Amino acid sequence: MKKAIRFFVFIIFFNACSLNLQAQDNTLKNKSDKVEIINGKKFYLHTVLKKQTLYAIAKSYEVTIDTILALNPEAKQGIKTDQILNIPILGDKKETIFHKTDAKETLYAIAKQYNLEVYDLVKANPELSNGLKEGQIIIIPEKTTKNIQNNNIKPNGNKQTVTNEKPCSPITNKTSFNVALMIPLYLEDINKLDLREIKVVEKYKKNKSFTFIPFYEGVLLALDSLQQIGMSVNLYVYDVEKDTNKLATILEKPEIKTMDLIIGPFFHEPLKKTVTYAKPLNINVISPLSFDNSLLISNANVFQVMPSQHKQLESTANYIMQNYPSSEIIIVHNGIEKDLSSVVLLKKILDSLTLNKAEVKIYKEVNYSKEGIAGIEQYLSEEKENIIITFNSNEVFVMNYVRNLSALINKYNIILFGPPNWRSFEIVETDYLQKLKLHLTATCFIDYENPNVNNLLRKYREQYYSEPDKYVFQGFDEAFYFLSILKTYGKDFENCIASDTIVKYKGLTTHFKFSKSINNDGAENNFTTIYKYENFKLVEVSTKDQ
Incomplete structure (x- = not known):
């Protein structure tokens, strides 16, 4: 009798295993072999079988039910036999986030929702350069996300959270730091100067040997301020020019390995070599003046x-x-090659911010050298505001250009945007710029009505008996910002600076708000100051959420 019971139990167990194996086999068989590319993304086209459930489909494709519902909203009312469902092909990317666009949703709004830049979305979804359409499915690249709504689904069904490889928390056991400043001082050239022949101070300032000394002076002023709040910095200053052979000798110095932070070099090739050297030593490197972000790739x-x-x-x-x-x-523009690359880039950015490019053409393009002022006027609206973005840095051209535009302001509401160097033009009449409501961008904007700016002006004059230029302010802001973070979080602050741990910081002339395209990349400052002529002076009008 016991043998019979034991045999009966074995049969039940064997049948249960067989049923389980059969169920697993059916799951694999139910996976569709039909694939379609939608908006540049690969999807399985799954045909719902009789009595098949969303749970079974999700299990077959190793995605969540929420993912299926997000991409197939009609399935929320229930699925039917022979219904076609779009199932994402994830491959090895189990953490992929998909976003299905709603009506009137813009790329800018989506980017802000996920704490991204528009550029990040376009980079992950190249088809977005052709505009955003309702119902479009886009990939959200891996990065810090926030404010995730119901239509933003991860395959594992959980909301995404930010996790750093290393914790980001204040340090308490260190007050003294080693910092290297690799700056082009051209000391060999200074030694060759005969100061007896230089009778006017401004003449020697034009010598390249004195170009970046103001930056160094700004750094020293920042160190004075930080010393007052209890920070001790051992500053090592190295004369690093474009010659990488000279840099190699410096990098062989034993103290370099003890650095908590390196500011510079200022030029691309020596900076590249320094980044390569510092990476295995986990030393953060600051690129102080370069606009080239190529070194950020895979260099956290x-x-x-x-x-x-x-x-x-x-x-x-x-x-x-x-x-x-x-x-x-x-x-x-004037059809000049160097300006045309900027025009192409701006057009792509404007396209990515457009809800539906196919229906709304949001910009016009004019080659001024061929079409003149008439080419612009043909597109001006008497009812709307007219934004004119100009790519030309020739002072004589701009002088005549703004005069011709000013002749149209009685008929049209014109708002002019120009490159940063327009601010330095001396022969362009300010009255025209005022009437055209000229807007300019700047990475460094000195507001002489700011009392903190005036405090630094006073200290600089007292200490160096001269007037500070922009490099003084930039040296101060960059040193004060990064050394303050170094004091608070230690040398491993790279996990903090591009996260919500460190909020954006407004320096005297340079503002800081860093972000990364992906976790393994370096961080780039996103903050660009936008200001305009108002009451015959420059007023900052930068967006509040920069």
Whole structure:
């Protein structure tokens, strides 16, 4: 009898295992072999079988039910036999986030929702350069996310959270730090100067040996301020020019390995070599003045202070979209090759911010050298605001150009945008710039009505008996910002600076807000100051959410 019972139990167990194996086999068989590319993404086209459930389908494709519902909203009312469902092909990317766009949703809004830049979305979804359409499925690249709504689904069904490889928390056991400043001082050239022959101070300032000394002086002023709050810095200053052979000798010095932070070098090739050297030693490197962000790729220990051209144009485009959403946009250039690359980049950014490019053409383009002022006027609207973005840095051209535009302001509401160097033009009449409501961008904006700016001016004059230039302010801001973070979080602050742990910081002239495209990349400063002529002075009007 016991044998019979034991045999009966064995039969039940064997049948249960067989049923389980059969169920697993059916799960694999139910997986569709039909694949379709939708908006550049690969999807299985799954045909619902009789009595098949969402749970079984999700299990077959190793995704969540929420993912299926997000991509197939009609399935929320129940699935039917022979219904076609889009199932994402994830491959090895189990953490992929998909977003299905709603009506009137913009790329800018989506990017902000996930704490990304528009550029990040376009990079992960190249088809977005052709515009955003309702119901489009886009990939959200891996990065810090926030404010995730119901239509933003991860395959594992959980909301995404940010996790750093290393904890980001304040340090308490260190007050003294080693910092290297690799700056082009051209000391060999200084030694060759005969100061007896230089009778005017301004003449020697034009010598390249004195170009970056103001930056060094700004750093020293920052160290004075930090010393007052209890920070001790051992500053090692190295004369690093474009010669990488000279740099190699410096990198062989034993003290370099003890550095908690390296500021510089200022030029690309020596900076590249320093980044390569510092990476295995986990030393963070600051790129202080370069606009080239190529070294950020796969170098998490690099921080670029100057926003790249893409970031600057993106800030301008976002500002226009936020403040003049219904305006006419006209892009003006002279067909010069170096300007055309900027025009192409701006057009891509504007396209990515457009809800539906196929229906709404949001900008016009004018080659001024061929079409002249008439080419611009043909696109001006008497009812709307007219944004004119101009790519030309020739002072004589700009002088005549703004005069011709000013002749149209009685008939049209014109708002002019120009490159940063227009501010230094001396022969262009300010009255024209005022009437055209000229907007400019800057990575460094000195507001002489700021009392803190005036405090630094006073200290600099007392200490160096001269007037500070922009490099003094940049040296101060960059040193004060990064050394303050070093004091608070230690040398491993790279996990903090691009996260919510460190909020954006407004320096005297340079503002800081860093982000990374992906976790393994370095961080780039996103903040570009936008200001305009108002009451015959420059007033900052940068977007609040930069």
